[in-house]
Amino acid sequence: MFENNKKLTHRVLVANRGEIAVRIIRACRDMEFASIAIYADTDINALHVQMADEAYGLSGKLPSETYLNIDKIIAIAKRSGATMVHPGYGFLSERSEFAKAVQKAGLIWIGPNPETIDILGDKVKARQLAIQVGAPLVEGTKEPVRDAKEVVEFAHKHGLPIAIKAAFGGGGRGLKVAWQMDEVEELYHSAVREATAAFGRGECFLEQFLHNPRHIEAQVIADKLGHIVVVGTRDCSLQRRNQKLIEESPAPFISDQLQQQIIQASINICAKANYVGAGTVEFLLSQDGKLSFLEVNTRLQVEHPVTEETVGIDLVVEQLRIAQGLPLSINETPKPRGHAIEFRINAEDVANGFLPTPGTITRFEVPSGPGIRLDSGVVTGSTIPSTFDSLMAKLIIVGNNREQALARAHRALAEFSIEGVASVLPFDLAIIGHPDFCRDFKIHTRWIETEFIPMVDSLPRQVPIKDCTLTYTVIEIDGKRCKVGLPAQLWAGLSSAVNSESALTSLKNEEQSETIVKSPVSGNLFKWIFKEGQEVQESDVIGIMEAMKMEVQIIAHRKGILKLISQEGDFVNSGDKVAEIN
Incomplete structure (x- = not known):
């Protein structure tokens, strides 16, 4: 952990992990506040843990046992002497019961009031509020x-x-x-x-659901003195499975009139909800120019860096200021200075349906140079657990205009090298060279599924390597006792060979068998749709996996009678045999 001998006026517990925890820790250091990390068992050597001034274990692996466990987090906050709690994004960041627990413990909650979270976090109530202030709606x-x-x-x-x-x-x-x-x-x-x-x-x-809409949002900050400012707009239309992959600021190719409508509606909604802190008001924009309110995210967004880079405001520092009761550092929407594009660098196999690929990163070489910012939660040697989100880092590119930002993005993505796990880098390179994105801007929220998926097979395939965890044994070489470490899977193969040659042959035959159903991803087997002994048809959804908080379907590859191997609740690795269709 880093040494810091300066006097620290606040101690901030970061109730999160990964790149956002690192981002908050850096803001704390800029403010000369102490940072306190928490971690699941699998995150004990994570970057955010190493960077924080102090770190405390949550004793568990699953989200419910760790980053979603309010009692554990509050207990650590008290034990560590924290004075403030920053929830980051995801996990408990939009849970009013967590905000209330923080305040009940006598700590400063870095976020909106619990009552505001209740109103805007309930999408039905948020919709009703939007109607009251005249915001556009479907x-x-x-x-x-x-x-x-x-x-x-x-x-x-x-x-x-x-x-x-x-x-x-x-x-x-x-x-x-x-x-x-x-x-x-x-x-x-x-x-x-x-x-x-x-x-x-x-x-x-x-x-x-608006057909093929754009996704446009407004970044809002509001202090405890009643000041509300829309800092800027963003376009987040490039998504897969309704999750954003590439975002940019300011939102390009919208009229001044539409931008003013977005800004005014966002201010009206936040004022009605007595909003305090950083938040985002999201809208959908139809192909024919119809704007519709979507939701309010009562937290910091993943894509906040593109706004920071185009308006010159540190939004996390602004959150820390607001939580202390200080006024906003700006009074009105600033004029954007250039253009910024963010690429979410996820550990996902694009050519295999964007499936998450947990594992160990064996190489993580990042780009540098003018106009490049990297917010990362990993380094070479870091582990991507199967139980959490697949986001490794965010590459933010800044230029004087969109054209320069795109040119710099080409350079940066070409310099970026990740090995050990698959990543979305080949996808990102293909996107910024596609005229629908870089020239004509025909992007919409379903563009990947409807327009781009046919191109996926032609992308370079980044196949993740198997887990390289070493297993140790002792052998004697020329009379000298030596300790040898080999990958666990290699030991397993050697063991099979030693036990019997027929066992190896059997394994080979099994792998080549057309009856085997393999897990499409590492994760928990959530549910079998069909029961043991039932007949299934080719392309039937026979089961559901839960991986990195997303559902992934298990698809029948042939017609036949289903035999279940794995049970509901089992954790299985990608490629493991989970069933047979005979």
């Missing part, structure tokens, strides 16, 4: 739906597509879009499951 339900029947009835009344959205969700989790009537019921159940797993609550509401 048709939707006034309350959460009670069952799948209500979802089907809404779809028949208002037409498809419809969005099934977690009332207490965010970050694309618990959001499903139904395009066909026969998928409505299952997508509703899937949204409920995903929302419950990620946020602890499964209530969902419905909205008309």
Whole structure:
């Protein structure tokens, strides 16, 4: 941990992990505040743990045992002498019960008041508030739906597509879009499951889904003195599975009139909700120019750096100032200085459906030079656990204009090298060379699924290497006792060979068998859709995996009778045999 002999006026517990924890720790250091990290068992050597002034273990591996465990975090805050708590994004950042627990413990909560989180975190109440202030909106339900029947009835009344959205969700989790009537019921159940797993609550509401819209948002900061400022706009339309991949600021190719409508609606919504702190008001913009309020994220966004780079404001430092009762450092929306683009560098196999690829990073060489900023939570040797989000780092490119930012992005992405796990780097390089993004800007929230997916097979495939954990034994060489470490999987192979040659042959035959169903990703086997002995058809969804807080389907590769190998609740690695279809 870093030495710091300066007098520190506050001790900030960072209730998060990964790159956002590192980002907050750096802001604390700039403010001369002490930083206190917390970590799950798998994060004991993580970068944010090494960088913090102090670090405390949460004794567990799963999110529910660690970064979602309010009691453990509050206990550590008290034990460590923390005076403030920063939730980052995700996990407990939008949970009012966490904010209340922090305040009850006598600590300063870095975020909106719990009452505001309750109003805006409940997407139904937020929608009602938006109606009261005259914000633009599409048709939707006034309350959460009670069952799948209500979802089907809404779809028949208002037409498809419809969005099934977690009332207490965010970050694309618990959001499903139904395009066909026969998928409505299952997508509703899937949204409920995903929302419950990620946020602890499964209530969902419905909205008309704008066809191929852009996703535009406004960054807001508000102090305790009643001042509210929209710092800038962002475009976050390039998404997969409703999660953003590339964002830029200011939002390009929108009129001054539309920008003013976004700014004014955002201020009105935040004023009505008595907003304090940093937050984001999100909108969808249809192909014909129709604007519709989406939601308010009552926290710092992943993509906040592009706004920082184009307006010259440190939003995390601003959060720390606001929490202390200090006024905003600006009084009005600043004029953007240039253009910034952010690339989320996820550990995902693009050519395999953007599936997460947990593992150990064996090489992490980052770009540098003019206009480049990297917010990273990893280094060479870091481990990407299967139980948490796949985000490794964020590459932020800044230029005097969008054209220069794109040119610098080409250079930076070409310099970036990651090995050990797959990453989205080949995808990013392909995107910035695509005319739909760099020239014509035909991007919308489903562009990847509808326009780009056919190109995925032609992308360079980054195949993640197997886990390189070493297993040690002692051998004798020329009479000298030596300790030897070899990869665990190699030992397993040697062991099989030693036990019997037939065992190795059997394993080879099994791998080549057409009956085997393999896990598409490392994670928990959440549910089997079909039961043992049932007949399945090719392309049937036979099971559901939960990996990095997202649902991933297990698809039948052939017709036959299902034999289950793994059980619900089991943790399995990518490629493990989970079933057979005979």
